[in-house]
Amino acid sequence: MTVSQPVTIPWWGAELLGSRPDHDVWARTSRDVTWAELRRQVTRSIDIFAAHGIGPGSSVALRLPPSLTGIWSLLALWSLGAQVQLLDHRLKPAEVQRVLELCRPKYHAHTTDETAAQFQDEYEVYVEWRRDGTPARTDHCLVQFSSGSTGRPKVIGRSTASLRGELDAFSRIPGMPRQGERVLLLSSTVHSLGLIGGVLHAMSVGATLVFTTHLQPQALAATLAEQDIDAVFGVPFHYDLLSRVPDPPAAPRLRLAVSGGERLREDVHRSFEERYGVRIGQAYGMTETGIVATDLTGEFAPPVVGRVAPGVHTRVRGGELWVRLDRSPYLQDEGAERYVDGWLNSKDLAHYCEADGTLRITGRSDSLVAVGGLKVDLMEIEHELALHPCVREVVVVHAEGGIEAHVGAPEGLTVSELMAFARERLSNFKIPRRIHVVPALPRTANGKLLRSAELLRAAQDGTGAGTRRTAAAGRPTVAGSTVAGSTGGSP
Known part of the structure; x- marks a missing residue:
């Protein structure tokens, strides 16, 4: 044998x-x-x-x-x-x-x-x-x-080579934490930015990692000051907490605040800079590839995600971003079709600006759906709904009944109000047929918003998030409710 x-x-x-x-x-x-x-x-x-x-x-x-x-x-x-x-x-x-x-x-x-x-x-x-x-x-x-x-x-x-390559890229990105600096690591150490850009990079350059057990806004703000923090790595949730502190203690050493995972709301970006004097930067990447592009100092505004990281090879083909890899990252059949001839399709819609060398991510190619023969980008609808001052988070999906918007907002925002807001900003064929408003949207175990209509409904039904009822468009409803809207007409 x-x-x-x-x-x-x-x-x-x-x-x-x-x-x-x-x-x-x-x-x-x-x-x-x-x-x-x-x-x-x-x-x-x-x-x-x-x-x-x-x-x-x-x-x-x-x-x-x-x-x-x-x-x-x-x-x-x-x-x-x-x-x-x-x-x-x-x-x-x-x-x-x-x-x-x-x-x-x-x-x-x-x-x-x-x-x-x-x-x-x-x-x-x-x-x-x-x-x-x-x-x-x-x-x-x-x-x-x-x-x-x-x-x-x-x-x-x-692979080991892949991790070393990503660490080398981080070491060559201007502004990354350096020897002697203190990094407040709020990002999960299970996921790429927290583990590789946070833990392993800090170890490789001799920066000190700082961890906290306190995720209350005031306690987080105090940590920045008391621990003489130079850099923060987190996700939009953490910066939302920090931006809620109206008069935080001075954090004179803070020079870098990096967000990854999801797009940061404009109001959070603005409030954080007002309170701490630092613009939130971005780290764009994928679990499959590691870091792809960064704008650590917040020089640019979304949808620009910064410049491609050193040593990372990308191209835009058919409007989609592809990243060069020496082999497929997928160990199971799920997702394997996205790796073709040494290139991984990110499924992100992208555009390069030749003038300043920046990469712009405008949405997802798999968020494009057909409505009445017309192409609709669900990410565009999310972006417009997110501009409402009461909307904290939003996911737009396409289900059998058409386009649905799932919105997390505080008590008081009515679905009718949000539907009227959508009608002011979106063509008729882009307006969601249904809008669900709940206090908070369900997330995956690693903190990302669910983006499956079936999973969203199951999660919301299982949590009993408010009393939900259905009303015709235009009738007043309360948060935690659902309203049916109408689509159609000319764009």
Whole structure:
């Protein structure tokens, strides 16, 4: 009987872990964590994982809440030559089970604390050996999952070479955090910007990571000042919180605020700059590719996402952005058709400006739908509805009944008011047939807005978000309600 050799998964972690003096501060939480402690904790975790049989070519699903434990467990598993399937801690048990069945890891490392939500220094880790699991079948050191905002998440592999290439790109982008600076990392360390642009970049250049357990607006603003923060990495939700503080304490060292994941609302962008004196910049990328383009200092306004990152090769073909990759990032059939002859179709509608070298993202090619024989970009409708001062978030989908708008807004915004607003700004054939207004829209486990009509309805029906009723267009309704509108007519 022939025994197959384990897949070799290269890792360069020794370069990161061994490059800084013992006494330097690696991270700050409620205490200072030195590089010496980081190395001790990684070594300790290596011993624990190795005692469970984890080694070169092992496949490990790692699902831990935001924590120092999560970071040094990941570094330890990579040091052992294992392939890590990084799961978001917010996944529900049924979702976790589906991923385990899909990817079949040999081990599942997790905690039993299902209530964990905010950052905590340490958690107890349980390692579960899975009888039906298989060793790693590819040399990818990292397996991630797309947001699943439109349905089933895609399984995405990142090689060591891919991660090193992205780190090199970050190191060459002007304005990125540098040695001696402090980075408040609010982005999830499970996802690319937080993990690679945040944790790994900071380690490679010698910046200090700062984590906080407090996500209340006043507490976040205080952290910027008290911790002498130089840079913040977050998502629109975090900047929305910070922009709500009317008179925040001075944060004189703050020079950089970077947002990724979703488009930032114009009012948040404006309010943050007024309060903190810093324009919010952008980091545009995909789980499949890593970073693609940046505008870290907020020089440009959306839909411009900045200039293409160093070493990243892109092209616009048929109005869509394609990114050069040496191989397909997809480890399952889902999404594989998007990789053609060494190029990945991002499905983002894009345009290059030759004058200043910027990249403009104007929507999604898969958000184009036909209404009465006319093409409608759902992202355009989202953008226009988002201009209403009471709208906090909006998703527009196309279902069997036509275009639907799902809006998150505070109590008091009526559907009739929003429908009238839409009629003022959109051609008749672009006006949603139905508008649903609820206090907050449902999101995926990693915080992205759901973008499937079926999933949106199921989530809203399951949460009981307000009393919903149907009314004809023009009749007054309250937040948490649904109204039917009409479409048609000439554009």
